[in-house]
Amino acid sequence: MLLIDSPSHNAYFNIASEEYLLNQFPTEDIFLLYVNSPSIIVGKFQNTLAEINLDYVQEKDIKVVRRMSGGGAVYHDLGNLNFSFHTLLGQNDFGDFSFFTKPVLDMLNNLGVPAELKGRNDLLVEGKKFSGNAKLARQGKMIQHGTILLNSEMEVLGDALKVNPLKFVDKAIKSNRARVTNLIHYLPKDTSTEHLKNLLTEEIIKNNPDAVRYEFSEDDLRGIQQLMTDKYETWEWNYGFSPQYNFKKAIKVPAGFIEIHLEVVHGIIEKAKIFGDFFASKPIELLEEHLIGQKHETTALKTVLESLDLTEFFGKVTVEEILEGFK
Known part of the structure; x- marks a missing residue:
């Protein structure tokens, strides 16, 4: 031995x-x-x-x-x-x-x-x-x-x-x-x-x-x-390496209530749905599409969110506020 x-x-x-x-x-x-x-x-x-x-x-x-x-x-x-x-x-x-x-x-x-x-x-x-x-x-x-x-x-x-x-x-x-x-x-x-x-x-x-x-x-x-x-x-x-899972989280931001639902396979987002009582000037589906194929990981999602004008989807919010919904 x-x-x-x-x-x-x-x-x-x-x-x-x-x-x-x-x-x-x-x-x-x-x-x-x-x-x-x-x-x-x-x-x-x-x-x-x-x-x-x-x-x-x-x-x-x-x-x-x-x-x-x-x-x-x-x-x-x-x-x-x-x-x-x-x-x-x-x-x-x-x-x-x-x-x-x-x-x-x-x-x-x-x-x-x-x-x-x-x-x-x-x-x-x-x-x-x-x-x-x-x-x-x-x-x-x-x-x-x-x-x-x-x-x-x-x-x-x-x-x-x-x-x-x-x-x-x-x-x-x-x-x-x-x-x-x-x-x-x-x-x-x-x-x-x-x-x-x-x-x-x-x-x-x-x-x-x-x-x-x-x-x-x-x-x-x-x-x-x-x-x-x-x-x-x-x-x-x-x-x-994690098995497939469904993720959901609700957050409250100044723009309203936001609920995020994700279907994740081996760490990659395959489906995303966002609900809430916020007011969007652009279809929320456009944001959902940007999430597909991304890692369910803070750094990757922050990069995606920073590339978009989130006020068009949620009104007055910050990237950090929305990012909380994915943690």
Whole structure:
């Protein structure tokens, strides 16, 4: 088994590294640990916009990254430790999460933390979740990865994942917003993610005495960087990959009430209808036509709106006011 401690706090890098390792080490068992700066990691089959508070995320410069595995969206920051097991498919039951969460539970139980696996894939302490886990099978290998909330900013977590459920109608996998807690409440106050990382690594070595530490080579770093650039930093993967959905939002501006309805496929607007009690000197259908084929994304839509005289459609309004209707 290779033991890898990621040198980066960049969520794009760390999520990309999981796919890179899958391709680069097709037969090796791997245990990867990483800590991300503030970021939201969404499941592969989720509608990203329906999982995040877009305004808040952009304001706080929180990275949004889609991972390879299914499951729900999670918030990462420097108070959260992430672990990732890579093994050959078939060595363990794909539906069983207990095998790879056992080292985490053993470590915590030895520290006096009454942690346990509940349900299919959640680790709880006193009924509150501190770890969510997800899996994927690909190219003959299986990855199981999970989070460990040690001292995460709960207020930020709540605000970043707070979204209006009435905006979106889709069949995408929705996150289960369980009650969550930080393990720092059950551990010495000076416990850090680095300390937890060392303890978990020791637990893995105890069960895998032949394990060896591995550091990313220059070739590895270049490979991961290339995968970041080509995939994990792109709008197409993080937002455009989202399943088909219907979006609607109502706003009130000085010109009146405006309600926007969109049909979006892989992040691209295919149909648009705008309703309201505003007065337009030009047919609103002309504006709707300009929206077709555009990304359902703030920057792209702002460019479109700035190219038009919006007063011809809504009276006295600003681009920023109308743009709110698409968020």
